[in-house]
Structures are given as C-alpha cells and as structure tokens.
Amino acid sequence: MSETGFFTDTTLCIGCKACEVACKQWNELPSDGFEFTGESYDNTSQLSGTTWRHVAFVEQVAVDPAAASPIVEKWLMMSDVCKHCTNAGCHEACPTGAIVKNEFGNVFVQPDVCNGCGYCVVSCPFGVIDLVDPIDEDRKYAVANLNEARRDNNQTAIQNNGGVAGKCTLCYDRQKIGETPACAKACPTESIQFGNLVELRERANVRVETLLGRGIDARLYGAEDIGGGIGPLNAFFLLTDRPEIYNLPTAPVLPSTRQPAGYAAAAGTALALAIAGWAIFRSR
Amino acid sequence: MNPDYYGRPVLKAPHWGWNVVTYLFLGGVTGGLGIIAALADPKDESGLKLRKTARYTALAVAAANPVILISHLGRPERFLHMLRTFKPGSPMSLGVWGLVAYSATAAATTVIEDDRLTALQALLGAYLAGYTGVLLSATAVPLWGAGKAHIPAASVCSGIASACALVSAISCMTGNSEAVRKLERFELVATAGEVAVLVHFSMAGGPRVGRLASRVAVPLALALVGNLVHVPERYGRMRTLLASALTMTAGYLFRNALIAEGIASTKDPGAGFRQPE
Amino acid sequence: MPGLGTSFGRGGATSYVQDLQNADCILIEGSNFAEAHPVAFRFVMKAKERGATIVHVDPRFTRTSALADLYIALRSGSDIAFLGGIVNWVLQNERYFREYVLAYTNASYLVREDFRDTEDLAGLFSGFDENAKAYDRESWDFERKADGCIARDETLAHPRCVINVLRRHFSRYTPEMVERVCGVSQAQFGQLCETLARNSGRERTTAFAYAVGWTQHTVGVQYIRTASILQLLLGNIGRPGGGIMALRGHANIQGATDIATLYDLLPGYLRMPSTTRDEQTLAAYLRTNARLGWWEHLPAYIVSLLKAFYGEAATAQNDYCFDYLPQCTGDHSTLPTQIAMKDGIVKGYFVIGQNPAASGQNGAMINAGLERLDWMVNVDAYETETASFWKREGADPATIATECFFIPAATILEKDGTMVNTNRLLQWHDRAIAPIGESVTDAWFLYTLGKRLKELYAGSNDAKDRPLLDMTWEYGKDDPSALRILQEINGFDTRSGEQLRSFTDLRDDGSTAAGAWIYTGVCPDADTNNARARRGDDDAALGWGWAWPANRRMLYNRASAAPDGTPWSERKRYVWWDEQASRWSGTDVADVVPGARPGHDDQAFLMQTDGLGALFVPGGGLADGPFPTHYEPSASVVENALYPQQNNPTMRTWRRSDNRSPASIDPQYPHVLTTYRITEMSGIMTRYIPWLAELQPAAFCEIDPQLAVEQGIASGDTVTVSTVLGELECRVLVSGRMRPLRIDGKRVHTVGVPYNFGALGFARGDSVGELIPLVMDPNVSIHESKSLTCAIRLGPRSPR
Ligand SMILES: Nc1nc2c(c(=O)[nH]1)N[C@H]1C(S)=C(S)[C@@H](COP(=O)(O)OP(=O)(O)OC[C@H]3O[C@@H](n4cnc5c(=O)[nH]c(N)nc54)[C@H](O)[C@@H]3O)O[C@H]1N2
Ligand SMILES: Nc1nc2c(c(=O)[nH]1)N[C@H]1C(S)=C(S)[C@@H](COP(=O)(O)OP(=O)(O)OC[C@H]3O[C@@H](n4cnc5c(=O)[nH]c(N)nc54)[C@H](O)[C@@H]3O)O[C@H]1N2
Numbered sequence A: 001m002s003e004t005g006f007f008t009d010t011t012l013c014i015g016c017k018a019c020e021v022a023c024k025q026w027n028e029l030p031s032d033g034f035e036f037t038g039e040s041y042d043n044t045s046q047l048s049g050t051t052w053r054h055v056a057f058v059e060q061v062a063v064d065p066a067a068a069s070p071i072v073e074k075w076l077m078m079s080d081v082c083k084h085c086t087n088a089g090c091h092e093a094c095p096t097g098a099i100v101k102n103e104f105g106n107v108f109v110q111p112d113v114c115n116g117c118g119y120c121v122v123s124c125p126f127g128v129i130d131l132v133d134p135i136d137e138d139r140k141y142a143v144a145n146l147n148e149a150r151r152d153n154n155q156t157a158i159q160n161n162g163g164v165a166g167k168c169t170l171c172y173d174r175q176k177i178g179e180t181p182a183c184a185k186a187c188p189t190e191s192i193q194f195g196n197l198v199e200l201r202e203r204a205n206v207r208v209e210t211l212l213g214r215g216i217d218a219r220l221y222g223a224e225d226i227g228g229g230i231g232p233l234n235a236f237f238l239l240t241d242r243p244e245i246y247n248l249p250t251a252p253v254l255p256s257t258r259q260p261a262g263y264a265a266a267a268g269t270a271l272a273l274a275i276a277g278w279a280i281f282r283s284r
Numbered sequence B: 001m002n003p004d005y006y007g008r009p010v011l012k013a014p015h016w017g018w019n020v021v022t023y024l025f026l027g028g029v030t031g032g033l034g035i036i037a038a039l040a041d042p043k044d045e046s047g048l049k050l051r052k053t054a055r056y057t058a059l060a061v062a063a064a065n066p067v068i069l070i071s072h073l074g075r076p077e078r079f080l081h082m083l084r085t086f087k088p089g090s091p092m093s094l095g096v097w098g099l100v101a102y103s104a105t106a107a108a109t110t111v112i113e114d115d116r117l118t119a120l121q122a123l124l125g126a127y128l129a130g131y132t133g134v135l136l137s138a139t140a141v142p143l144w145g146a147g148k149a150h151i152p153a154a155s156v157c158s159g160i161a162s163a164c165a166l167v168s169a170i171s172c173m174t175g176n177s178e179a180v181r182k183l184e185r186f187e188l189v190a191t192a193g194e195v196a197v198l199v200h201f202s203m204a205g206g207p208r209v210g211r212l213a214s215r216v217a218v219p220l221a222l223a224l225v226g227n228l229v230h231v232p233e234r235y236g237r238m239r240t241l242l243a244s245a246l247t248m249t250a251g252y253l254f255r256n257a258l259i260a261e262g263i264a265s266t267k268d269p270g271a272g273f274r275q276p277e
Numbered sequence C: 001m002p003g004l005g006t007s008f009g010r011g012g013a014t015s016y017v018q019d020l021q022n023a024d025c026i027l028i029e030g031s032n033f034a035e036a037h038p039v040a041f042r043f044v045m046k047a048k049e050r051g052a053t054i055v056h057v058d059p060r061f062t063r064t065s066a067l068a069d070l071y072i073a074l075r076s077g078s079d080i081a082f083l084g085g086i087v088n089w090v091l092q093n094e095r096y097f098r099e100y101v102l103a104y105t106n107a108s109y110l111v112r113e114d115f116r117d118t119e120d121l122a123g124l125f126s127g128f129d130e131n132a133k134a135y136d137r138e139s140w141d142f143e144r145k146a147d148g149c150i151a152r153d154e155t156l157a158h159p160r161c162v163i164n165v166l167r168r169h170f171s172r173y174t175p176e177m178v179e180r181v182c183g184v185s186q187a188q189f190g191q192l193c194e195t196l197a198r199n200s201g202r203e204r205t206t207a208f209a210y211a212v213g214w215t216q217h218t219v220g221v222q223y224i225r226t227a228s229i230l231q232l233l234l235g236n237i238g239r240p241g242g243g244i245m246a247l248r249g250h251a252n253i254q255g256a257t258d259i260a261t262l263y264d265l266l267p268g269y270l271r272m273p274s275t276t277r278d279e280q281t282l283a284a285y286l287r288t289n290a291r292l293g294w295w296e297h298l299p300a301y302i303v304s305l306l307k308a309f310y311g312e313a314a315t316a317q318n319d320y321c322f323d324y325l326p327q328c329t330g331d332h333s334t335l336p337t338q339i340a341m342k343d344g345i346v347k348g349y350f351v352i353g354q355n356p357a358a359s360g361q362n363g364a365m366i367n368a369g370l371e372r373l374d375w376m377v378n379v380d381a382y383e384t385e386t387a388s389f390w391k392r393e394g395a396d397p398a399t400i401a402t403e404c405f406f407i408p409a410a411t412i413l414e415k416d417g418t419m420v421n422t423n424r425l426l427q428w429h430d431r432a433i434a435p436i437g438e439s440v441t442d443a444w445f446l447y448t449l450g451k452r453l454k455e456l457y458a459g460s461n462d463a464k465d466r467p468l469l470d471m472t473w474e475y476g477k478d479d480p481s482a483l484r485i486l487q488e489i490n491g492f493d494t495r496s497g498e499q500l501r502s503f504t505d506l507r508d509d510g511s512t513a514a515g516a517w518i519y520t521g522v523c524p525d526a527d528t529n530n531a532r533a534r535r536g537d538d539d540a541a542l543g544w545g546w547a548w549p550a551n552r553r554m555l556y557n558r559a560s561a562a563p564d565g566t567p568w569s570e571r572k573r574y575v576w577w578d579e580q581a582s583r584w585s586g587t588d589v590a591d592v593v594p595g596a597r598p599g600h601d602d603q604a605f606l607m608q609t610d611g612l613g614a615l616f617v618p619g620g621g622l623a624d625g626p627f628p629t630h631y632e633p634s635a636s637v638v639e640n641a642l643y644p645q646q647n648n649p650t651m652r653t654w655r656r657s658d659n660r661s662p663a664s665i666d667p668q669y670p671h672v673l674t675t676y677r678i679t680e681m682s683g684i685m686t687r688y689i690p691w692l693a694e695l696q697p698a699a700f701c702e703i704d705p706q707l708a709v710e711q712g713i714a715s716g717d718t719v720t721v722s723t724v725l726g727e728l729e730c731r732v733l734v735s736g737r738m739r740p741l742r743i744d745g746k747r748v749h750t751v752g753v754p755y756n757f758g759a760l761g762f763a764r765g766d767s768v769g770e771l772i773p774l775v776m777d778p779n780v781s782i783h784e785s786k787s788l789t790c791a792i793r794l795g796p797r798s799p800r
C-alpha cells in the first residue's frame, strides 16, 4: 500500500474554514466554545483534541511611512492539521500502543485503546494532539452531533466518551472505503490536496517552481526531512513566509532523540552516588 | 512584524498535576530505597535492619504508586492497556514495565535473601529514579527538553536523597541511630549532587530554567542546612526528623516545580519554534 | 436586475461562473466573492492559476482581496464615480473595442435634440419634476427619421451620437476626481484602467463580478449600468471569460425571482398587471407590454400561464381569466409594506423562509409592525427572531395581541425539488431523509393551505371567490409532488397532455399551458427531467442540469463572433456560424432566434427592442437617468464633488418619527458605515450550528487601528455603533485591513458591520438593521444598507 498524505498549498487558501467544519461534521466533534478573540478572523485559535483542522489567519502589516494607520497588505491563511510525521513523537511515546501507523502510513489514535495518559500530548513537537475531557454516556450526544448509526465505529474520542487523546485520523474510515478525507473534499479551491505522497511531493515541487517564477516566495514545509529526527511530514505545506508566522516550529525535534542523553546522565549519576554510598555504608 | 501567532503557544501544555508530581516523587523514592537496600551492609546489625526497612518501604511505595498513576489517567479503567505492549522506545511504557519489574523484585527481596536479587532491585531502582527524569526530558516541553541530561541526573539525586530522608526518619523512630548517621551523610551527598546539577543547568540556561532554579533554591538550601546543622544531643532526633521532612519536601517541590515550570514553558509563545536538540 | 435588463435585455448574470476561468482579468467590485460565494470562487482561482489578473475593489480588505493581484480600497457609495472614471478613461484614450461597439451597441444612435444631460442641468437630466421627485422621461429618447427609424451615424462623429453624449456625460470623471471622491490614488486608478484595457479586445476578455455591494444603494441599478456600459465599450459581453457575473444570494434566489417572488412580476418575468398602467383587460395588458423584440411572443406566454393557473376555466371567451389576476395598485415591495404594517394597514403576514426582524432594515419599526398585526404565520426551520418577536428584549408579551402561528419547516435535505443558482441552472435534489419531527415541507404547507381554502369556499357563487375555486391545484394526494409542479411549470399541450419541448411551442390560443415560459424544456417529455442531468465537463457542461433559456449557459453569446459570424479571435472562440453546416456551432447553445444567420435576424441582444446593447437607456427603462450619475448616499460624510445635486433626486425616503433619517451630512456621525456578510455566517441557521458559531461567535464590527486609537478601543472590546435611528452593541475587531481614506482632503474612517447576527443562537448579538433607516432606490425598491454614516464609542449600549 502506498502512503497517503496531504499537500496543503496555502497560496490557494481562501480562509473559508470549510475544511474545519467538514472535519467536525464528519468526525462528529463538538465545538470548542464560543469565544470572540479579536484576533483577525481566527476564533478557534489552535488545533485541539476536538479541532483537527484549524485555519490560521495572519495579517501582515506593510510599513508604509505615508500611512497614518498601519495597513494590512497581506492576509495569509493556512489550514493546519496533524503532520502525520514519519517518525512521530506521539506514536513513539504512546505506552499503550493506541497510536499506530496504519496501512496508509498515517498516524492513527485508536480511541478504544488509549487510556488518556497524556504522554503523546507532551511528545508532539507540533502541538497537535491533545486530550479530550471525559464525557459521560448521557451527555455524549449533547456535546457532539453523534450519529447513532456510527456509534460503534471507534473513530474518535467522543465516540469513546472522551478521556482519551484526539487528533486528525486522516479520515482513516473514509480512506478505507476509498473516499477522500472530508477536509480535502470540502476545500473549494484545492488548497488541501490529498493523495499518494510520491505524487504529492512531485506536484509540490512543480508548484514551488511555478510560484518562484511568479516572484512569490514559496517554500515547502515538511515535504523533505524536516530535521530533528522527525523525517518528512506526510502532511506537508507550501508556505510563503517563515513557518513561525503560521505558528509552526522552525526547528522541531523528535523528543525521543533525547533519551540516550537522559539515560546516560541518569546512569552516570546513579553510579557516582552508588560509589559514594558504598563508601559511606560499607566503610568500617 | 509579529514574532508569534497572537501570543498563542506552539505546543500543547501537559495535562499533569499533583498526581503526576506525586508519582514522579514516589518513583524516585522507591527507586532510591532499592539502592539503599543494596548498599546497606548486611554484615552488621544496623545495616541488616536498614536493609529490611528499606525493602519494606520500597515495596509499600512501589505498590502505592500505580494507584496514583491510575488516578491521573483520562480513562483509569484502561490502566492495564499500559501492559498490552512493551515499547522500550517509550519512556512511559518502559517505565511502567520497569515499575512492574521493580515491584516484583521488591516483593521477592522481602522474602528471599539473594545477592543477585538485591543487585537487580538496586539496578531497577536506579533505572526508576532516572526514568522519572527521562520521562520528562524526552518530551517536546521546552524546559524539560532543555534539561535532557540535567533533569534525569537531578531526578536520581533527588530520589536518593528523599529515599534516605524517608528511611532515616523511620530508622530514627526505630532507634537505628547508626543507620541514621550513614543515611544522613548519603542524603547530604545526594542533595549536594542535586544542587550541583541544578546550578549547572541554570548556568546552561533554557526556557524557564531560572524560574525552576529559584523555586527549588530555598527548599534545597533548607534541606542542606537541616543535614549540616549541629544541635545539642537532646534535640538530635528532632533534628533528624526535621531534616528528613525538609529533604522530602525539597524533593516533592522539585518535582512540582518541574511540572509547573514545564507547563509554563509550553505556554510561552514562540518557545516551541526552535526546540532543543 | 434592471441594470442588466435595460442594458442587455435579460435581468440576469450574462454568463456562468465556470466561464470565469477563461477570463484574462476579473474585476470583482461590489462583492466579497471569496467570502460570500466560496465555491464559485474556485473558478476565480482557476483563472488566476491560468495567469489572469484578479482585481478587488472594496472598502474593506477581505478574504477576496487577500487572493487578488490588485486590491483597491474605495469609499463605500462612490462606485459610479470610480467606474465612470474608467469609462471616461477608455473613451478619452480610445481604448474601446470599436467594431464590437459599432455592431452590438446603440453607440451610433442619435439622441433627441431636446435631451439635456447632467452636464447642462447641474446634475439633473431633462424632465425633472421637483414636486413629484420624478422625471418626465419623454426627452430621454433617440431621434427618429421621417420613416420612424432611429437616426444613426456609423462614423460616430455626430455630437449627438450616443457615444459622444456619453463621452461628454462622463468627461468630468477624471482621475483627479476619482481620487477626490473615492479615495483611490491616481496611480492605482491608472494601473487598473490599463489592466482592464489591456485585457479586453479581440484576443482577451475581462469579466466583472458583483453582488449586493453594488445593489444596496439609492443608485444601485445605476452602478450596474455603469459596469454594463464599460463592458459593452470593452467588448466583453457575450464572450468567453467576459460578461458581468451578478452573484446571486440565497441558494435559490434565482429560482425564486424566476417564479416571481417579486410583487410586480408574474412567473417568467411577465409584468404583473397594474392599475397604474390601466391594464384591466388582456388586450390592454398586451398593448402596454408586448413590445418589439422577443416580447412580441408575450401573448403566448401569458395565455399559457393563465391556462396553467386556471385550467379548463380559462377560455378565449373570458380572456383566459385574465381578470382573476390581482392588480398592482402601487409599490407593494418590502419597505412600503413594512410601513403599511406599522401603520396598521397590513393585517396578516405570512413569513416563509425569511427573518425580517434580524435581516431587515429599521428593526424597531419591523417589530412595532409585527405587534400591530392580527395574525402572523411563520414557516421556518428555526424559531427566528421574527417568530419570537413578542418575547424579544424590552417587549411585554401581555400587551401584544398578534396571534402567532409557527410551522416548522423541513429543510433542503428533507424534500425533493430544484434549486436555481446564479447560472440560471436548475438542479434537482432528492430528499435524503423524511422531514424530522413535526416539520413539513413548504410545498406541503402551501398545497394544504390551498386545498383547505378551496374546501372552505366550495359551492360559493360569489364572483370574488372564483379565482380560488378555478385555480388548478392537483399535485398529489397529501404531499404535493415536486416533479408534477415542475412539469406544469415546463408546460404541456392542453389537449394531448404531452409535455412541451420548447417555449417556441407555446401558443396564445389556449392549446398550451406553462407555468413559466422560460423553463419550458426542463421536462420535455413525461420521462425526462433535465434538472436531474449530471453529465459534467470542463466547458459549458450542457449535460449538467438545465439552464434557462433553452439550456443556454452564456447569454448574448452571438457577440462572441464578429458580425460576419466568425470568432473575434481563435483564442476567444465560443459560438460561430458554420457555413458548411449552415448553422451556429460552438461550445454552447447559440443565443439567436431560430433561423438566424449572419446579417439576418441575428441580433446579439435579441430581447432588446432594437437588438442592441444599451449604452443609453431610452425612455421607460429607468427612473433615474439614461446614463449613470454619481450621487452621494442619502447620508454621507462629504458633499458631492461632481455636481451641486447631492443625492439621487428620485430616491424614496420616509421622514417620520419611527424612521429617523440622518441629514445628508451630519458631523455627529462622522464615519462611513457599511454592512456585509462573512463566510462563517448566514442567518439563524448558522448561528445555531455550533461548528459555525464557534468560528464567529459574536456580533462584531471592524475598524482601522487609527480610529481605534482615537476612540481608546482595543481589539476584542465591546463597543456601541450608533446612527440617528438607533444603537448596536457588538465586539470590535481592530485591523489594518480597514483603511482610513482621504476623501476630498478629509480623512474618512469606515466602520464595517457584518449583517448576519441576531438575538438568538450560539453566536449572537444585535442586528445591524437597528441602525438602518428605510431609504429606497427608485428602480427596484431596494434598501440602502451599504453606505451610511455612524459614530462609534467604547462600551455597551443603553438597554432597549
Ligand atoms: N457566508 C455567506 N454567504 C452568503 C450569504 C451569507 O449570509 N453568508 N448571503 C448570500 C446572499 S443573500 C447574498 S445577496 C450574497 C451577497 O454577496 P456579496 O455582495 O458578495 O456580499 P456582501 O458581503 O453583502 O457585500 C460585498 C462587499 O461589498 C462591499 N461594499 C460595501 N459597500 C460597497 C460599495 O459602496 N462599493 C463596493 N464596491 N463595495 C462595497 C463590502 O465591503 C463587502 O465586502 O451572498 C450570499 N452568500
Ligand atoms: N444591513 C443589511 N441588511 C441586509 C443585507 C445586507 O447586506 N446588509 N442583505 C440583504 C439580503 S441580500 C438578503 S437576501 C436578506 C436576507 O434576509 P433573510 O432571507 O431574512 O435572511 P436569512 O437569515 O437567510 O433567512 C432565511 C430563513 O429561512 C429559513 N429557512 C431555511 N431553509 C428553509 C426552508 O427550506 N423552508 C423555510 N420555510 N425556511 C427555511 C432559515 O431558517 C432562515 O430563518 O437580508 C438583507 N438584509
């Protein structure tokens, strides 16, 4: 089975948030609350355990000396999602094996296995995965628009009464029946392109060339090895500015790469103290 | 131009509170107790007594700890899912298996006196104490990642120091003053080690390392003072108990500060842009 | 849409959205295309990918602007000055498409000698009656030769040639003037003019797209007229990648207009008979309405319609029951009706799929009017602000006597039927689930209501009850069949019962019946429902759904070829004359009368009396002028820099205590106020959907950072926006996307307020309608909600 993923081309994004809504609808996720942020058109602010696509809105002010008021000349929009890392921090960290790499090469959380330890949350270098509060069975249907018929399909945290981790499934259930993920399907401008990774990467490279030819500062994020031991991202992006602008890490690091140093330091310390202790306890 | 996204953090904050703090603290303590049990000299009476005390306490703490771990889970009834797989690459998985193995060994040593078992318990104990640090340092949390070597090292020191404090308090109550004297020396060395590691860590710097250091400075100083100060003979027991309490408090506060400042470090906008190697 | 109707002959978008991808340049002005029409915007993006230049002209930098190659900020309410400036530039620099203009427009016609332009009369045309606030339009006409034919000068030299009169009319719309009036720099303006001209002509085409940013003004129709003139001059109508895309609003607003929700139209755009035109008999009606051009077929259309309405009862002897039709006695459009309700004249109110208490203008008056009704019936999927007006903030239910009925409506997924989109495309949809709970379809409600009324009046001999009793009303036993309704609209032979294939089959002798002639062909036989067709392709997709008229996708496409029938250019070929086959061929159904060939009966604008695109709209066409003229909005922040005449002299206002309207310039309300929609919200339907509500969770306004600093406001604060009429409390979004403009030497700030909010839902807040007094344009009775004046301050409003 060839690996699938997303190429999200931000130059085509019109910020309609159809992806965000389609994802919630397909996956029967609840809203994250109704809070007006005053931060451009972004009122959901970030990915969460129940927001698996998030559209960022970046207003860039031109420094125009003649202008009396700061003037926005560029309004960048970008639909963020789980990166489905080749070496995924969440996947490595998960102690229960709830997080797996499925047959499509996507990182999938099995909500019926997860026990909500939260270790994946702190192990994602991109701040994607998060825990969903526990919900009792009675309230479940009030929280989300659950479809009785899909009750048992064990795709999401909510279907499992919460208390577990949630993130993009890359629409595992849809892929299994040959459907395009809901977000990509809903995107009116093909900003979100789903498909075979090899093809997507080729397309992305061509696209970058085209855009560079038009004088646009296009660059790919995660199409190749992103560094830090993570490898390429199966959901990669075409950006027109530095990643930080979109709240993406410039230099993410796979947390597990720090384990050897940690164990070594611990072992060294333990050894040193053991010697000291030996001296103390065994001296006559 | 905005350096960050409306001040929103890149990373997700840990959902960890008092129970994880306690779990880490007790993990360090029980690990330390395993080491003490092995170090205690079986050839003298006080040593033998100390070894027994350490073993029983270690077993008790090791047995209590899963309860605390379970209490922090989103789905406590699924604790056993931790045991459905063994993933040495996951500190959490390895740690849980380590705790299981340690508990089993600790239980065994209370009934079987065997040098190899004793050594095994000490080894597993060292692992356990160190794992409470690696569990944190091998995450994306900026503070923890920055302390990839320091935190595990300090965790070992802190675990051993608190373990010493715990058994010295018990030994003090049971009148094993010889053990108390040795334990206090060991405790002092471990605490001093911890201080050294943390001083080095704060000199190396990192997100919110300064805040971490300032939060633990006073408790650690007090713990050191408690062990160093000379008091008249009749206050000896009281001093020992007080010093033990101070050391254990410092140990707990160290874990607490680690978690709290770790959480704070994830909330710092931009802290996740460039992650520590 | 008389702006397009008077210019080209049909009141609809001249093209289809997919065709936008063929454009070399797209000017989006008066629409927030990406936000209000995100799916159609896909084709703008495709054009952009193919190298087209996308321009957005809007008072606000929106998501559309973000994707455009060129964004131009202009002051709300100044588009005629702006577009007029472009017309002037095109004429001054001789950049129009001469062959096209000569062949397909009335540029060469001579205007009557006694016509006087705004240049002569300080901003008025000849014939203005100050008391009636209306024009005598006699002089707005062409000069006729002795034989009755219109005089023309093909050399375009005569000073009274339409094009020269036009030239003179817009001569003062210079780039300097555009800068003064609109706040657009001359450099940007020049850049745009050059872009448009470069992307028009034989080889290239430019498309315009607008929506209600151009219509909701006192001169809205004339905005569209200016665009029409410009597109005719540039030769962009009826050609691929050209045209004027009027983006329709609600999913089925086109269908609703086709089948006549407007008070003065019968289905298929036949005029409603009116006492004001003395149309008591069929003969009189035909006399006033059957004009030259295509409308000579009106008798067949109206008789077939009457046959569809009244069946057997309609006979030649009784004028096919023409006298059953209600007659208009004046302006019964929304705003006058709203006032009549407030004044106790209107007693009962059916509100079906509309929420005036949230979306209407002068909300206080609407609520007061609802309180005075005897009864109100609400058919809606939600209990709207209108349905629950009696329990709104500040109302005392005990004092309200209106008897209210609420019928829960089934939504689109729960019913069969068609939607007609911007492309005039009928698309069938099957119901996915049965109506939930007690909800019923709109068709069921109306059908059942009709049946019950018929039962109630059964046996009556009273003549006034005949229309109801004779009305054909057989669409099924309980649930009406949407297909049967569509088949009746399509039309059938009254003798054989066979479905009709084309409107050319319609007759004026009672042998045919059709509910709307424009739809004839959608169900051409008993087994075919073309609205169901789903054979798509990347061109005109003639096999997908069915578009009126005659499944033609691009109107006036005859103009895509030169007069001799050959394409203007290879690159822009669309429909052309195939000499060998002796027929028109191409991507689309040719828009010519049957039997037309080059030089013979082949008018490009065949619905027009003279078959030509109108640069000059003669006589009866429009109430406020044969040419567009810039007037300031009824309330403005500046004086009209172009003429002494400040406002549209024919606009309709109501100066009364319940409709307090601002002075034309009032320093207490120093900012421009504009209203619009946002992608995430429509009406109450979206406010109750948590997934949408979380995306825009509260009513808000948008202001520029400078105004924010001046008023001590920070993004996220609660503020109050006020006009003479009322106050609105909302959150504020401070953003550099809003720009202060320099207008006539003065700094002008704009306050933008999305109109989608109301008191109910997860996302809620005050409705902006509370701020907007009733002011109406003279042609289509539309409200003025796109450019007003206001003040803003920090803090909540006073309680209602
Ligand atoms: N998401 C969403 N989509 C919708 C709707 C909805 O409620 N929500 N409603 C539907 C309906 S009913 C309609 S009619 C359409 C309307 O579609 P649009 O007309 O595209 O929508 P608006 O947002 O009302 O107005 C368009 C733009 O006009 C600008 N504008 C205001 N005044 C002026 C002016 O004087 N000149 C110019 N050039 N621009 C001006 C506003 O800033 C705004 O950006 O949208 C339809 N689509
Ligand atoms: N200030 C300001 N005011 C404006 C505008 C503006 O730009 N600025 N725009 C104007 C424009 S263009 C428009 S079109 C109007 C829109 O004004 P409205 O039509 O009043 O607005 P909606 O909220 O879209 O109302 C549609 C109603 O239909 C209901 N509904 C949905 N589906 C069905 C159905 O199948 N059957 C029935 N019976 N009901 C159904 C919905 O629940 C909703 O209550 O607002 C106008 N008002």
Ligand code: SF4
Residues within 6 Å of the ligand: A082, A083, A084, A085, A088, A089, A090, A091, A107, A123, A124, A125, A126, A127, A128, A129, A167
């Ligand atoms: S982005 Fe985070 S949640 Fe997604 S696969 Fe990578 S590590 Fe896991």
Ligand code: SF4
Residues within 6 Å of the ligand: A093, A094, A095, A096, A097, A098, A099, A109, A113, A114, A115, A116, A117, A118, A119, A120, A121, A164, A165
């Ligand atoms: S929260 Fe669930 S998915 Fe995440 S690491 Fe723990 S068990 Fe694995």
Ligand code: SF4
Residues within 6 Å of the ligand: A022, A023, A024, A026, A027, A052, A053, A081, A167, A168, A169, A170, A171, A172, A181, A182, A183, A184
């Ligand atoms: S792939 Fe599916 S789960 Fe992932 S963001 Fe898209 S819609 Fe949501």
Ligand code: SF4
Residues within 6 Å of the ligand: A012, A013, A014, A015, A016, A017, A018, A019, A020, A055, A077, A079, A186, A187, A188, A189, A190, A191, A192
């Ligand atoms: S659906 Fe597509 S265009 Fe719309 S916000 Fe998402 S990525 Fe952007």
Ligand code: SF4
Residues within 6 Å of the ligand: C036, C037, C038, C039, C040, C251
């Ligand atoms: S809301 Fe419906 S009609 Fe409007 S753009 Fe989206 S899909 Fe099209």
Ligand SMILES: [Mo]
Residues within 6 Å of the ligand: C212, C248, C249, C250, C253
């Ligand atoms: Mo509309």
